Amino acid sequence: MNIKPVPVELVGETLMNFVITYNPIDVLQHIACDLPKEVLTDVRQRIHDWLVSGGHHTDHYVRQQVAYAQKVYAAMGGGDLVV
Template sequence: MKIKPVPEALVGEALTSGISPLYELHQIACELPLNVLSDVKQRIGDWLASGGKETDPYIKRQVAYAQKVYQALKGGEIG
């Protein structure tokens, strides 16, 4: 499966949604392939361990990527 980078517009939506990015990830986690979920969780964990915050744009980009994979698996457009 080839997935294009997350568009900046989608990241912008995630930045203004008001819902915790980690909550959004939690909502779709059981539907994601294990390798995608493991990678996203590892990246988020590393970011937080290095002093980053839950609401940082980096976290939101990771969640936006997971959402994009989720949509692709559900038959939505990938890019």
């Protein structure tokens, strides 16, 4: 069997494309039940305000809010998720 190695540059590019295209709202929905009510309410309100002001659900600000929720989730023993 002749398996050719994949160039590192291609792997990095593929990973970056994944990071850019995933929907952070899906991640938040996945962990929502395990978050404290105060954290979930705050994060959802911030994201809602951002979207109403013309932002997009894949903007850096939304990702930052979801990353915070994930850190709380991980600190509570829920494990890690990709952001």
